[in-house]
Amino acid sequence: xxxxxxxxxxxxxxxxxxxxxxxxxxxxxxxxxxxxxxxxxxxxxxxxxxxxxxxxxxxxxxxxxxxxxxxxxxxxxxxxxxxxxxxxxxxxxxxxxxxxxxxxxxxxxxxxxxxxxxxxxxxxxxxxxxxxxxxxxxxxxxxxxxxxxxxxxxxxxxxxxxxxxxxxxxxxxxxxxxxxxxxxxxxxxxxxxxxxxxxxxxxxxxxxxxxxxxxxxxxxxxxxxxxxxxxxxxxxxxxxxxxxxxxxxxxxxxxxxxxxxxxxxxxxxxxxxxxxxxxxx
Numbered sequence: 619x620x621x622x623x624x625x626x627x628x629x630x631x632x633x634x635x636x637x638x639x640x641x642x643x644x645x646x647x648x649x650x651x652x653x654x655x656x657x658x659x660x661x662x663x664x665x666x667x668x669x670x671x672x673x674x675x676x677x678x679x680x681x682x683x684x685x686x687x688x689x690x691x692x693x694x695x696x697x698x699x700x701x702x703x704x705x706x707x708x709x710x711x712x713x714x715x716x717x718x719x720x721x722x723x724x725x726x727x728x729x730x731x732x733x734x735x736x737x738x739x740x741x742x743x744x745x746x747x748x749x750x751x752x753x754x755x756x757x758x759x760x761x762x763x764x765x766x767x768x769x770x771x772x773x774x775x776x777x778x779x780x781x782x783x784x785x786x787x788x789x790x791x792x793x794x795x796x797x798x799x800x801x802x803x804x805x806x807x808x809x810x811x812x813x814x815x816x817x818x819x820x821x822x823x824x825x826x827x828x829x830x831x832x833x834x835x836x837x838x839x840x841x842x843x844x845x846x847x848x849x850x851x852x853x854x855x856x857x858x859x860x861x862x863x864x865x866x867x868x869x870x871x872x873x874x875x876x877x878x879x880x881x882x883x884x885x886x887x888x889x890x891x892x893x894x895x896x897x898x899x
Contacts, residue, residue: 628666629679629713631884632858635843639860644723646866653727654777656720659763661732663742669711693876721750730756733763764798772806783814792822810864817857830861839865839896847889870896
């Protein structure tokens with residue numbers, strides 16, 4: 619199933635939580651001299667045009683990145699993230715995907731491996747990669763990202779940040795995420811695995827964090843941001859979550875210090891809330 623295009627949703631509240639968390643993790647990895655790999659199983663196009671037809675059709679960025687760009691008085695870490703995004707893409711009609719955010723932080727010794735199956739998005743991703751001028755440090759493949767990830771593990775560096783970010787349009791994606799992580803941990807237990815997931819009324823979504831917790835009960839972090847109450851009809855995404863296996867030890871405090879402000883900034887009704895649960899070895 620290749621119908622999902624992230625351009626319709628780029629820059630929404632889920633992207634802000636996802637990219638802020640990813641930015642914090644990459645910043646931690648960059649503080650150590652040892653090189654690492656960044657692996658993205660569902661890369662998308664890499665950069666999105668918020669003035670384009672797809673983004674304008676639903677306009678979700680107006681309740682996400684547009685609010686962040688206009689905000690003041692944010693906690694210091696959120697201010698730094700906001701400044702980073704403005705520096706990367708000074709044109710406010712553009713918004714980054716995870717690969718571009720990672721590419722901007724990549725050091726000469728680090729490498730990126732990207733996977734994207736949608737033919738149109740893969741072509742856009744390839745075009746964007748050429749503009750980033752990373753050479754062989756960045757390789758993108760038009761392959762199944764779940765399977766592609768496993769073939770890369772363990773990386774030669776023995777350090778890696780892995781983002782697993784499927785659209786969850788198919789129920790099977792929930793099972794695929796868990797199955798892939800189990801296999802990945804067998805091959806490379808020390809990797810930092812980041813899973814984005816939607817907060818929906820459906821059972822698969824509600825149960826996923828508990829299932830992931832069983833994979834790493836002593837070393838995990840789970841952060842959720844709910845921007846509004848679940849709809850009465852049960853449809854739609856009212857929030858999203860980030861589950862991190864082997865999180866950096868600073869991540870829990872960084873999110874505890876910033877999630878209240880992020881929730882206040884992005885809330886769409888008075889039932890907006892956040893959750894932060896973790897156990898870090």
